[in-house]
Amino acid sequence: MSAQPLLTLALSKGRIFEETLPLLKAAGIEVTEDPERSRKLILPTTQPQVRVVLVRATDVPTYVQYGAADLGVAGKDVLLEHGGQGLYQPLDLRIARCRMSVAARADFDYAQAVRQGSRIRVATKYTTVARQHFADKGVHVDLIKLYGSMELAPLTGLADAIVDLVSTGSTLKANHLVEVEKIMDISSRLVVNQAALKLKREPLADLIDRLSLAIER
Numbered sequence: 363m364s365a366q367p368l369l370t371l372a373l374s375k376g377r378i379f380e381e382t383l384p385l386l387k388a389a390g391i392e393v394t395e396d397p398e399r400s401r402k403l404i405l406p407t408t409q410p411q412v413r414v415v416l417v418r419a420t421d422v423p424t425y426v427q428y429g430a431a432d433l434g435v436a437g438k439d440v441l442l443e444h445g446g447q448g449l450y451q452p453l454d455l456r457i458a459r460c461r462m463s464v465a466a467r468a469d470f471d472y473a474q475a476v477r478q479g480s481r482i483r484v485a486t487k488y489t490t491v492a493r494q495h496f497a498d499k500g501v502h503v504d505l506i507k508l509y510g511s512m513e514l515a516p517l518t519g520l521a522d523a524i525v526d527l528v529s530t531g532s533t534l535k536a537n538h539l540v541e542v543e544k545i546m547d548i549s550s551r552l553v554v555n556q557a558a559l560k561l562k563r564e565p566l567a568d569l570i571d572r573l574s575l576a577i578e579r
């Protein structure tokens with residue numbers, strides 16, 4: 363009998379790691395080290411043939427695309443910006459749920475700007491989604507790529523509006539911004555390397571089945 367192949371699962375620290383843990387547990391896998399206490403980037407699990415690697419949220423699709431990880435968990439926002447090449451997306455894990463929205467200062471009349479066909483300046487980390495969204499609406503847009511603290515852009519005059527993730531709305535509120543349009547709902551997906559799906563078919567299909575049952579619980 364041949365040995366079980368090693369499965370490498372890419373997760374990002376923080377909410378994805380924390381929200382994936384209960385699903386893994388229900389699938390019979392427990393991570394035996396706490397990433398918040400250890401500096402290790404490769405974590406063992408109670409299943410000797412399964413290990414977790416910790417990467418930046420935006421790097422999860424890249425690790426899985428190139429097969430450095432067999433599978434991973436990534437937000438729909440991250441997957442849309444990455445493009446999803448080489449990735450099979452079998453499951454919506456329904457974790458890390460939020461929405462992607464347009465937000466602006468309360469004194470910026472977004473509806474009027476859109477109606478008049480004005481050119482608007484939008485700052486965002488999500489340029490692919492934002493470009494598509496405004497193109498679909500026929501709105502002329504100048505996009506400014508940022509890597510964080512998007513809320514600051516309308517407050518400092520860098521942009522008229524931002525495209526960012528919203529959950530409770532408290533970040534927008536704290537910065538006196540208002541959500542003016544929802545673009546889409548966001549949740550995290552399981553992504554699997556397409557080649558691994560053939561080469562490690564049995565253990566991957568088994569894990570996907572277990573996670574699928576865990577989501578339904």
Ligand SMILES: Nc1ncnc2c1ncn2[C@@H]1O[C@H](COP(=O)(O)OP(=O)(O)OP(=O)(O)O)[C@@H](O)[C@H]1O
Nearest residue numbers: 376377418419420437438439440458459460527529
């Ligand atoms: N406030 C939120 N509520 C729920 N889900 C969220 C929220 N913010 C982000 N998410 C989702 O969780 C994912 C991971 O977010 P997280 O904040 O852990 O990483 P990040 O800081 O965006 O990534 P990076 O470290 O690469 O900059 C996002 O891609 C998104 O899908």
Ligand SMILES: O=P(O)(O)OC[C@H]1O[C@H](OP(=O)(O)OP(=O)(O)O)[C@H](O)[C@@H]1O
Nearest residue numbers: 510511526527528529530531532533534
């Ligand atoms: O509507 P809220 O509940 O306030 O959540 C929205 C905030 O959550 C995300 O940031 P996050 O907390 O992940 O911080 P980070 O991007 O710095 O990691 C997002 O970029 C918003 O700023």
